[in-house]
Amino acid sequence: MKIVCSQIDLKNSLSLVSRAVPSRPTHPILGNVLLVAEKGKNQVTLTGFDLTLGMRSSFTAEVEERGTITLPAKLLNDIIGHLPDGEVSFSFDEEELDDNPMVAINSLSGKFQLRGVRGDEYPELPTIDTDDKFLLPVTALKEGLKSALFSASSDETKQILTGLHLTRDGDSLEFAATDGHRLAVAKISEEIETDDSSNFALTIPSRALRELEKIISTSSVDDFVSLYVDEGQIVFELDNQSLTSRRLDGAYPNYNQLIPKTFERSIVVDRKMLINSLERVSVFADGKNNMVKFNLIASTNELNLSVEARELGNAKEVVNVEITGDDFQIGFNIKYLMDGLKAINSDNIKFSLNGATQPVIINPLSGVDMTYLIMPVQIKD
Amino acid sequence: MKIVCSQIDLKNSLSLVSRAVPSRPTHPILGNVLLVAEKGKNQVTLTGFDLTLGMRSSFTAEVEERGTITLPAKLLNDIIGHLPDGEVSFSFDEEELDDNPMVAINSLSGKFQLRGVRGDEYPELPTIDTDDKFLLPVTALKEGLKSALFSASSDETKQILTGLHLTRDGDSLEFAATDGHRLAVAKISEEIETDDSSNFALTIPSRALRELEKIISTSSVDDFVSLYVDEGQIVFELDNQSLTSRRLDGAYPNYNQLIPKTFERSIVVDRKMLINSLERVSVFADGKNNMVKFNLIASTNELNLSVEARELGNAKEVVNVEITGDDFQIGFNIKYLMDGLKAINSDNIKFSLNGATQPVIINPLSGVDMTYLIMPVQIKD
Numbered sequence: 001m002k003i004v005c006s007q008i009d010l011k012n013s014l015s016l017v018s019r020a021v022p023s024r025p026t027h028p029i030l031g032n033v034l035l036v037a038e039k040g041k042n043q044v045t046l047t048g049f050d051l052t053l054g055m056r057s058s059f060t061a062e063v064e065e066r067g068t069i070t071l072p073a074k075l076l077n078d079i080i081g082h083l084p085d086g087e088v089s090f091s092f093d094e095e096e097l098d099d100n101p102m103v104a105i106n107s108l109s110g111k112f113q114l115r116g117v118r119g120d121e122y123p124e125l126p127t128i129d130t131d132d133k134f135l136l137p138v139t140a141l142k143e144g145l146k147s148a149l150f151s152a153s154s155d156e157t158k159q160i161l162t163g164l165h166l167t168r169d170g171d172s173l174e175f176a177a178t179d180g181h182r183l184a185v186a187k188i189s190e191e192i193e194t195d196d197s198s199n200f201a202l203t204i205p206s207r208a209l210r211e212l213e214k215i216i217s218t219s220s221v222d223d224f225v226s227l228y229v230d231e232g233q234i235v236f237e238l239d240n241q242s243l244t245s246r247r248l249d250g251a252y253p254n255y256n257q258l259i260p261k262t263f264e265r266s267i268v269v270d271r272k273m274l275i276n277s278l279e280r281v282s283v284f285a286d287g288k289n290n291m292v293k294f295n296l297i298a299s300t301n302e303l304n305l306s307v308e309a310r311e312l313g314n315a316k317e318v319v320n321v322e323i324t325g326d327d328f329q330i331g332f333n334i335k336y337l338m339d340g341l342k343a344i345n346s347d348n349i350k351f352s353l354n355g356a357t358q359p360v361i362i363n364p365l366s367g368v369d370m371t372y373l374i375m376p377v378q379i380k381d
Numbered sequence: 382m383k384i385v386c387s388q389i390d391l392k393n394s395l396s397l398v399s400r401a402v403p404s405r406p407t408h409p410i411l412g413n414v415l416l417v418a419e420k421g422k423n424q425v426t427l428t429g430f431d432l433t434l435g436m437r438s439s440f441t442a443e444v445e446e447r448g449t450i451t452l453p454a455k456l457l458n459d460i461i462g463h464l465p466d467g468e469v470s471f472s473f474d475e476e477e478l479d480d481n482p483m484v485a486i487n488s489l490s491g492k493f494q495l496r497g498v499r500g501d502e503y504p505e506l507p508t509i510d511t512d513d514k515f516l517l518p519v520t521a522l523k524e525g526l527k528s529a530l531f532s533a534s535s536d537e538t539k540q541i542l543t544g545l546h547l548t549r550d551g552d553s554l555e556f557a558a559t560d561g562h563r564l565a566v567a568k569i570s571e572e573i574e575t576d577d578s579s580n581f582a583l584t585i586p587s588r589a590l591r592e593l594e595k596i597i598s599t600s601s602v603d604d605f606v607s608l609y610v611d612e613g614q615i616v617f618e619l620d621n622q623s624l625t626s627r628r629l630d631g632a633y634p635n636y637n638q639l640i641p642k643t644f645e646r647s648i649v650v651d652r653k654m655l656i657n658s659l660e661r662v663s664v665f666a667d668g669k670n671n672m673v674k675f676n677l678i679a680s681t682n683e684l685n686l687s688v689e690a691r692e693l694g695n696a697k698e699v700v701n702v703e704i705t706g707d708d709f710q711i712g713f714n715i716k717y718l719m720d721g722l723k724a725i726n727s728d729n730i731k732f733s734l735n736g737a738t739q740p741v742i743i744n745p746l747s748g749v750d751m752t753y754l755i756m757p758v759q760i761k762d
Contacts, residue, residue, distance in 0.1 A: 115692065
């Protein structure tokens with residue numbers, strides 16, 4: 001192998017695929033990244049893979065001699081990150097390939113030798129057995145993921161609930177996630193007509209989608225992500241980057257039936273003002289006691305917030321709101337409430353309520369069509 | 382007690398004194414800060430104290446009723462940090478003082494009640510039995526601490542070596558610190574004549590001096606820090622802030638006799654260029670292997686740096702230097718070397734050397750009069 005590339009292209013690709021390299025690999029070679037240089041293409045492809053999530057990125061390089069090798073991800077990142085801007089070359093002698101060759105990495109200002117491991121010992125990324133692809137607009141993905149992904153469970157024993165359920169139905173994409181205590185659903189109409197018109201419904205691990213969020217965070221508004229799906233795997237592709245993940249098996253809960261259709265009362269409130277007040281009273285909330293009490297005074301349109309930590313003290317705030325219905329008291333897990341308020345992107349929001357133990361719905365009054373359902377916490381006197 | 386003060390004054394004082402509040406207090410009250418409001422003075426004083434280091438800060442406040450109370454530092458910081466700019470009031474009923482009263486903290490946008498503990502249960506800060514004070518210019522302190530403090534030992538069993546030795550001799554202040562592997566000495570002439578002319582020599586715990594560094598980091602160049610000293614304690618004072626610490630007992634090593642006076646060879650090198658090269662080769666240095674090899678080629682005035690990690694690989698750099706003497710090889714602990722190079726504030730520096738196992742001296746060629754002594758590491762072949 002002999003290649004010459006730019007430090008910045010290499011650094012960017014490497015930091016992307018390194019996110020799929022496990023910090024404590026179950027097998028040593030999974031701590032490496034795979035580097036493939038193809039002669040005809042003048043292109044180098046890097047791959048990181050932890051057997052669940054795979055990330056691949058290609059960049060332009062001068063390929064003088066083709067070759068395949070794996071290198072320790074952490075050391076390689078350290079080396080490349082410290083190099084100055086400019087050309088970097090990689091080379092090793094193919095004849096030494098059987099003995100884990102020393103790969104020479106040379107730049108304007110330093111010569112490194114790094115022990116490689118043969119590429120054919122690196123596991124193959126699963127391939128997708130289809131050419132059918134769905135084109136997903138980047139803006140729809142950004143909005144949908146921001147609105148729903150935070151509600152997925154982080155408890156690995158909850159399996160299907162650790163993923164986000166993505167449904168395509170005609171022109172609309174629906175993103176849903178729930179951990180059993182709260183549910184977030186965002187419905188986004190695709191702005192642009194695409195060639196494919198098939199519908200799908202699949203559950204994707206949160207971790208893969210968090211990486212997808214990072215990949216699309218810098219792309220332009222009119223980009224599309226290609227999605228390939230088969231029975232077990234999905235692949236997202238954008239430009240020269242791709243992300244491979246297994247799908248989550250099993251039936252996703254029929255969440256739409258959990259959302260009440262009629263309500264006895266409602267509150268309209270300025271979202272940022274409510275967040276600021278909740279942040280202040282939350283100083284008395286902790287792992288054991290994380291309930292904020294909402295006390296609605298209909299006559300004055302006031303929402304009294306309070307958090308009580310019996311031994312330490314308490315905090316109270318008053319927020320001006322618009323109340324429909326009579327005086328009412330209800331308790332929330334302050335963390336779940338804040339998560340939802342922060343994911344919403346609207347100046348004003350509406351709480352729709354029934355009884356003090358029945359699910360509460362929060363909707364933005366503008367922007368993304370989103371529904372956040374949160375179960376109240378029982379107030380003990 | 383009833384006081385009204387500004388959120389920003391309170392926040393600044395509180396975050397200062399909280400640095401002396403232990404995160405795991407040996408006695409619950411040490412997790413609190415002491416708040417004293419004196420009627421005549423219209424001033425509030427906060428104190429944090431971990432029985433070794435004490436910090437005190439005063440600020441102007443409207444004192445409607447005097448009082449003394451302690452409040453949990455962490456919760457109080459959380460509350461005050463979340464409040465908007467503006468007035469904050471503290472009040473409690475003196476008649477409830479015996480029962481750990483609830484202290485009402487009110488601001489424009491929230492009411493808090495926080496359980497206090499009587500101030501007379503809080504330990505007294507040690508007092509200094511002298512009115513004699515030394516005036517230390519802030520600029521001299523900044524330069525001296527930056528140049529030497531990093532070399533103090535962090536190993537608590539090394540007692541006196543965990544401190545910095547500060548000597549005043551006529552117009553000059555000398556800062557010295559060593560951990561047994563390296564020694565940093567900075568000699569700074571005081572720019573301004575002061576009233577007091579007595580000399581002193583004392584060893585001060587590093588932790589207290591790191592806090593002093595933060596206190597003086599924002600003060601103006603012509604400020605003076607007052608230093609009060611007695612047998613067991615020292616106090617630094619600047620404006621309305623004070624820092625109290627015990628002194629370290631015992632005789633500080635006679636470090637000046639460790640510094641060689643004659644040398645067989647020397648290197649002059651661009652400091653930043655050397656730091657950049659060392660950072661790149663250091664990717665192969667770790668806890669077990671942290672030696673960088675210097676290979677001096679006199680004929681070409683080249684310094685070859687290399688780090689070898691037998692199994693993983695190696696790194697080499699060439700730096701242009703000015704060499705006096707013949708070809709030579711020497712090894713250094715790369716961390717100790719970097720620490721010294723980063724503390725020096727001069728474009729060019731000089732290494733003065735004798736044999737490969739004898740102490741090496743590094744001096745800046747301009748700026749602060751500083752000497753960094755580092756013991757070489759033996760090169761094994």
